[in-house]
Structures are given as C-alpha cells and as structure tokens.
Amino acid sequence: MTSAPEVICRSPYRGALGFFLGLGVAGALLAVARAASRGTLLDIWLGIGLFFAVVGSASVRWVTAEVRGDPYGLHIRTLLRRRSVPWRDIADLRIRIRSADAHRHEETRRVGLVLRDGRKRLLRLPYGGSSSDPEFNAKLDALRALHRRYGAPESDHLCPP
Incomplete structure (x- = not known):
C-alpha cells in the first residue's frame, strides 16, 4: 500500500x-x-x-478538472467550481464500472464518494478503461491509503487485513 x-x-x-x-x-x-x-x-x-x-x-x-487528496481531505476543482470534502465526511471510496455496450467499446471505471449523510458523488478523475489499468489502480490505492490514515472508512475492504 x-x-x-x-x-x-x-x-x-x-x-x-x-x-x-x-x-x-x-x-x-x-x-x-x-x-x-x-x-x-x-x-x-x-x-x-x-x-x-x-x-x-x-x-x-x-x-481544468483536477482532484487532489491531502491530509485534510479531497479537493475537487473544475472550471467553475471548487469543492473540498474532509476525510471525516467520507464514508467510502467506491469504483463505478460502466460496462461496454453498443456505444462504448470497453468498460470505464471511475471513483465515487459515499458521504456519511448517504449522498454520493462521482469524481471526474481518476478514470480508467479496464480493471488492469495500472495508473487508475495506483491512484485509487493512494486515495484509499489517505482515507485510512486520515479518515474512518466504513467498509471492511478498505482496511488492511
């Protein structure tokens, strides 16, 4: 990790x-x-x-899209909006997978936030094409490591064994 x-x-x-x-x-x-x-x-x-x-x-x-994670939380920046979410407000980091269909030739994976109040937000970045995308997996592992260190994940799969 x-x-x-x-x-x-x-x-x-x-x-x-x-x-x-x-x-x-x-x-x-x-x-x-x-x-x-x-x-x-x-x-x-x-x-x-x-x-x-x-x-x-x-x-x-x-x-202009950028997602930055640091000890204070996630900072999401787009062209017209800047938003910060502290780690204590994030319950889970999940992967949303959209399967390939007639319009898309491969699956897409993006990271979604589940907040403590039950709301969900889909992050614009990072995104990946397949389950073997090393850059996406590295970014997701790094975000989950920050969440474990500075937040309190509710899911068992985010905690080390």
Whole structure:
C-alpha cells in the first residue's frame, strides 16, 4: 500500500486538450473577424471558425478538472467550481464500472464518494478503461491509503487485513 502525503489526479491529455482550447479561441476569433469583415453569416471560414470554437469550449471541461487528496481531505476543482470534502465526511471510496455496450467499446471505471449523510458523488478523475489499468489502480490505492490514515472508512475492504 502507498502512504503518499498527497495525491493529484489530472487529465493525462492536458497538452492535447490545451491545444484544442487554443484552437477554439483562434476559431472564435476567426469567426468574429470573418463575420465583421464580410457582413454575412454564410461563409465556409465562418463555419470552420465556429466548429473550432465549439470543440475548444468542450475541451475546457477536461483541461481544468483536477482532484487532489491531502491530509485534510479531497479537493475537487473544475472550471467553475471548487469543492473540498474532509476525510471525516467520507464514508467510502467506491469504483463505478460502466460496462461496454453498443456505444462504448470497453468498460470505464471511475471513483465515487459515499458521504456519511448517504449522498454520493462521482469524481471526474481518476478514470480508467479496464480493471488492469495500472495508473487508475495506483491512484485509487493512494486515495484509499489517505482515507485510512486520515479518515474512518466504513467498509471492511478498505482496511488492511
């Protein structure tokens, strides 16, 4: 088991998503400049600019997502919201598995929080593809080690034998 003092989960695709974000800003500027100079909305360059703006704005959600665990609790950060949950308020860390179906070709795994008041929250990160994903398993083990050390897990499977 890992006894990490701090665990930070960020998207592994931050560089590519940052590129798409920049492309989106450039696309929005292109669309505005083209619409202002031509005075018409029916233009191929305007359409391309708007397409890149939509793709860039969709990638912002994943570029800014971060989950950090430290001795005080879990700190969840997204584009518009920051939330902290102390370890004493977390009853359990569970894995949510979504099986493969017609739209997804493989299963996805994410970490969910079960709070002491019964509410559940699904964390945006970490996420993994299959049960043999070593990065996901390492992050989950580190988060569970922090929960054991600084909190009081209610589940037996989280406590060492």
